[in-house]
Amino acid sequence: MATYVWDFTQGDKDQKDLLGGKGANLAEMTRLGLPVPPGFTITTEACRAFMRTGAVPRELAVEVTTALRKMEDTLGRRFGDPDDPLLVSVRSGAKFSMPGMMETVLDVGLNDTTVHGLARFSGDERFAWDSYRRLVQMFGRTVLDIDGALFSDALDAAKAARGVTSDVDLDADALRELVGTFQEIVRTHTGSPFPQDPREQLDLAIVAVLGSWNTERARLYRRKERIPDDLGTAVNVVPMVFGNLGPTSGTGVAFTRDPATGKTGNYGDYLANAQGEDVVAGIRNTLSLEDLAQRDPGAYADLRRAMRQLETHYRDLCDIEFTIERGKLWMLQTRVGKRTAPAAFRIATQLVDEHLITLDEALARVSGAQLSQLLFPQFAVSDDRTLLARGMAASPGAAVGAAVFDSATAQQRAALGEDVVLVRRETNPDDLGGMIAAVGVLTARGGKTSHAAVVARGMGRTCVVGAEAVDIDLVTRSFRVDGHVVREGDTLAIDGGTGEVFLGQVPVEPSPVSRYLEEGLDAALDHAPDDDTRELVRSVDRLLTHADTVRRLHVHANADTAADAARARRLGAQGVGLCRTEHQFLGERRVLVERVVLASGDDERQAALDALLPLQREDFVGLLREMDGLPTTIRLLDPPLHEFLPDLTDLSVRVALAHERGEDAASDERLLAAVRRMHEANPMLGLRGVRLGLVVPGLFALQIRAVCEAVVERRAAGGDPRAEIMVPLVGSVQELRLVKDEARTIMAAVSAERGVDLDLPVGVMIELPRAALTADRIAQEAAFFSFGTNDLTQTTWGFSRDDVEGAFFAQYTDNGVLTVSPFETIDALGVGRLVQIAVEQGRAARPDLTLGVCGEHGGDPESIRFFHDAGLDYVSCSPFRVPVARLEAGRAAV
Ligand code: PEP
Numbered sequence: 001m002a003t004y005v006w007d008f009t010q011g012d013k014d015q016k017d018l019l020g021g022k023g024a025n026l027a028e029m030t031r032l033g034l035p036v037p038p039g040f041t042i043t044t045e046a047c048r049a050f051m052r053t054g055a056v057p058r059e060l061a062v063e064v065t066t067a068l069r070k071m072e073d074t075l076g077r078r079f080g081d082p083d084d085p086l087l088v089s090v091r092s093g094a095k096f097s098m099p100g101m102m103e104t105v106l107d108v109g110l111n112d113t114t115v116h117g118l119a120r121f122s123g124d125e126r127f128a129w130d131s132y133r134r135l136v137q138m139f140g141r142t143v144l145d146i147d148g149a150l151f152s153d154a155l156d157a158a159k160a161a162r163g164v165t166s167d168v169d170l171d172a173d174a175l176r177e178l179v180g181t182f183q184e185i186v187r188t189h190t191g192s193p194f195p196q197d198p199r200e201q202l203d204l205a206i207v208a209v210l211g212s213w214n215t216e217r218a219r220l221y222r223r224k225e226r227i228p229d230d231l232g233t234a235v236n237v238v239p240m241v242f243g244n245l246g247p248t249s250g251t252g253v254a255f256t257r258d259p260a261t262g263k264t265g266n267y268g269d270y271l272a273n274a275q276g277e278d279v280v281a282g283i284r285n286t287l288s289l290e291d292l293a294q295r296d297p298g299a300y301a302d303l304r305r306a307m308r309q310l311e312t313h314y315r316d317l318c319d320i321e322f323t324i325e326r327g328k329l330w331m332l333q334t335r336v337g338k339r340t341a342p343a344a345f346r347i348a349t350q351l352v353d354e355h356l357i358t359l360d361e362a363l364a365r366v367s368g369a370q371l372s373q374l375l376f377p378q379f380a381v382s383d384d385r386t387l388l389a390r391g392m393a394a395s396p397g398a399a400v401g402a403a404v405f406d407s408a409t410a411q412q413r414a415a416l417g418e419d420v421v422l423v424r425r426e427t428n429p430d431d432l433g434g435m436i437a438a439v440g441v442l443t444a445r446g447g448k449t450s451h452a453a454v455v456a457r458g459m460g461r462t463c464v465v466g467a468e469a470v471d472i473d474l475v476t477r478s479f480r481v482d483g484h485v486v487r488e489g490d491t492l493a494i495d496g497g498t499g500e501v502f503l504g505q506v507p508v509e510p511s512p513v514s515r516y517l518e519e520g521l522d523a524a525l526d527h528a529p530d531d532d533t534r535e536l537v538r539s540v541d542r543l544l545t546h547a548d549t550v551r552r553l554h555v556h557a558n559a560d561t562a563a564d565a566a567r568a569r570r571l572g573a574q575g576v577g578l579c580r581t582e583h584q585f586l587g588e589r590r591v592l593v594e595r596v597v598l599a600s601g602d603d604e605r606q607a608a609l610d611a612l613l614p615l616q617r618e619d620f621v622g623l624l625r626e627m628d629g630l631p632t633t634i635r636l637l638d639p640p641l642h643e644f645l646p647d648l649t650d651l652s653v654r655v656a657l658a659h660e661r662g663e664d665a666a667s668d669e670r671l672l673a674a675v676r677r678m679h680e681a682n683p684m685l686g687l688r689g690v691r692l693g694l695v696v697p698g699l700f701a702l703q704i705r706a707v708c709e710a711v712v713e714r715r716a717a718g719g720d721p722r723a724e725i726m727v728p729l730v731g732s733v734q735e736l737r738l739v740k741d742e743a744r745t746i747m748a749a750v751s752a753e754r755g756v757d758l759d760l761p762v763g764v765m766i767e768l769p770r771a772a773l774t775a776d777r778i779a780q781e782a783a784f785f786s787f788g789t790n791d792l793t794q795t796t797w798g799f800s801r802d803d804v805e806g807a808f809f810a811q812y813t814d815n816g817v818l819t820v821s822p823f824e825t826i827d828a829l830g831v832g833r834l835v836q837i838a839v840e841q842g843r844a845a846r847p848d849l850t851l852g853v854c855g856e857h858g859g860d861p862e863s864i865r866f867f868h869d870a871g872l873d874y875v876s877c878s879p880f881r882v883p884v885a886r887l888e889a890g891r892a893a894v
């Protein structure tokens with residue numbers, strides 16, 4: 001059996017690793033009996049071999065010959081036959097869709113002889129020469145690496161010479177001449193004639209498509225989408241079917257539901273008398289599928305049937321590329337379609353109602369990242385908005401920024417921190433950098449399946465396409481619309497949910513989904529402007545409720561204040577996983593801590609501590625009130641000392657100035673001496689966390705007492721406070737023992753003073769490798785572990801969490817050391833391994849140990865799955881991420 005070449009009758013949709021997405025799905029459609037041209041796929045294995053060695057594997061040539069023979073036999077036509085030539089397209093197709101990023105060559109097999117055969121077979125001389133013209137142009141550009149502008153300039157010149165403006169107005173003679181001109185361009189730039197041997201064309205095209213895996217733009221796209229660089233692309237060799245054989249032919253893209261909004265029904269774009277690339281390029285504005293139904297009811301009915309069959313088979317929204325050749329439908333691609341965040345939620349619940357999928361499956365089909373997108377504010381409806389134009393809503397969101405007209409400017413201005421909206425007639429793959437840099441994309445041409453729409457949707461970028469009234473002038477860097485002139489730098493606001501384009505700033509308001517989360521289902525439904533929004537809100541409610549039912553992980557919040565805690569609780573938090581008490585010591589209270597630290601004697605220190613106690617107690621009372629009945633983890637002071645002291649440089653300058661002016665600086669001098677004494681070269685690894693508590697007498701005691709007194713006060717008020725005390729930066733069990741002894745003493749004292757019984761759990765943060773590696777010992781003294789994955793990442797990698805991301809991580813992602821920042825998504829192999837070790841050891845030593853995580857990773861979708869698998873009890877994250885974490889914890893459980 002062939003190794004590198006699979007024909008479409010062999011594979012199926014689950015073989016995307018080997019056959020790429022396009023190849024696997026073409027095979028699946030072939031198995032389903034849909035009309036797919038009988039082609040074959042060269043596997044990603046061949047591409048990987050090509051990347052390794054720089055050459056295609058030796059066996060490939062023979063395998064291609066065999067597959068080609070079979071194709072010829074099936075179709076009864078021969079490649080290179082002068083009378084009735086078989087032509088093929090050579091198309092890239094990786095495991096993950098990379099729209100427009102790699103190459104495709106169409107009409108391979110045409111030459112000076114077969115072009116006449118094609119003319120005879122099709123009965124259309126013009127079509128034959130146009131196809132040949134396209135081949136030389138595409139082949140020249142992608143295979144022979146000739147500047148595409150040379151061909152398009154020659155095409156423009158031919159049109160000008162004949163006084164026409166559109167390609168379709170060039171007749172057969174003009175196109176024949178153009179083929180001659182194009183061939184001359186090839187000869188001049190390569191030193192050789194355009195290859196006439198169809199097989200040589202095919203082999204070169206295959207190599208070019210394999211090579212296009214590694215173009216600059218493909219690599220950039222993969223980095224953005226986190227697609228590994230070593231997957232490689234498959235290559236599909238497909239017999240040509242022609243959408244450009246006159247008015248009964250055409251080509252289109254269809255969706256089984258609306259990928260922008262999730263509405264049921266068939267959606268798509270169709271271009272009569274055109275080839276597939278023309279639709280995606282967004283060059284001509286397209287027709288709708290209803291128009292196709294009018295023009296060709298038979299082909300339309302076949303298409304509808306195929307769409308229904310595919311959706312039922314894949315049990316999901318499918319997108320489809322098709323061609324109609326003289327009334328006969330051909331399916332050229334399908335896949336489970338990309339969709340916007342609102343569409344994802346609506347479609348998932350629609351499919352449940354249609355009994356195609358279960359609620360568990362529906363939950364797996366939406367993501368926390370999509371839910372976050374639904375929380376973005378939207379433009380408020382108001383009378384002072386200046387509506388400039390309307391286009392198609394291609395990818396939702398409310399984007400406001402300075403108008404820019406090219407990708408390079410977008411990148412430059414964005415790099416300086418400016419929000420920009422990229423405005424283009426249409427986009428092409430070279431605009432990718434600008435699209436990534438911009439907050440929104442606006443195009444004047446193209447439909448919902450144009451390059452701009454597909455790419456923007458894929459990366460969650462706000463996008464409006466086909467705003468035809470927008471008339472761009474690249475020379476003056478401005479556009480005209482409806483009597484207004486908008487210049488580069490002017491502020492634009494685009495609404496990707498409605499397709500509206502506004503001039504200037506437009507105020508924003510909470511989205512319907514954030515209203516739902518904050519105020520409840522009824523309030524959100526009452527406030528929703530239309531049925532679509534109501535359906536969306538209900539879908540989110542259903543899936544989030546289901547996530548809450550199935551998830552094993554609890555979701556807590558990192559909240560430092562009563563207000564944060566209240567918000568977190570509204571959003572579904574089941575406790576506070578981390579209250580960073582240092583936040584309560586900054587601002588005007590900083591001086592009090594400074595006095596504790598710098599006190600010259602016990603009395604002075606005690607006075608400062610006494611001043612802090614009531615303030616701190618009130619903080620905790622508020623927090624415990626909001627979290628009544630739920631675990632509330634209060635962490636003892638953590639940051640390095642210097643954060644509470646005046647800045648060394650400022651203070652030195654102050655003292656020097658005072659000296660110069662002959663002023664008395666005695667107290668500042670004392671302070672400066674103390675600050676110098678305590679100055680640390682590497683404070684994050686210095687006197688912080690538990691070390692601070694053990695070295696500065698009374699500091700932790702004050703905090704523990706404040707917690708105890710707050711608990712007593714809440715109990716007296718009839719509440720159910722569940723405070724827990726957490727010790728940061730523990731590396732040795734002995735540190736914990738010392739703090740725990742102190743805590744016990746204070747609890748006993750407060751119990752005796754107030755006549756109550758206090759026994760608050762004391763636990764630790766696991767945020768140093770040593771703590772993870774000695775977790776069995778630490779667990780003997782700890783009621784709970786909370787993984788501080790921020791510091792654990794910092795100390796495991798030796799990456800300074802405050803410095804590295806801006807400094808060199810970009811380079812580290814470029815050269816493949818990192819695929820994503822380990823401060824964003826848990827490094828499962830390293831940091832994650834330490835978590836696993838600590839979980840195993842901790843649970844073995846103490847089976848009732850509670851395990852949670854409170855580093856930033858607690859709110860990161862991918863990391864949440866890891867923590868679920870690692871067997872933690874809860875994740876804790878910032879309040880606004882709580883709904884996302886609930887959803888992701890549910891998804892991890894199904
Ligand atoms: C951590 O280190 O992960 C943590 C939660 O503590 P902080 O971020 O406050 O250092």
Ligand code: MG
Nearest residue numbers: 767788790791
């Ligand atoms: Mg920490």
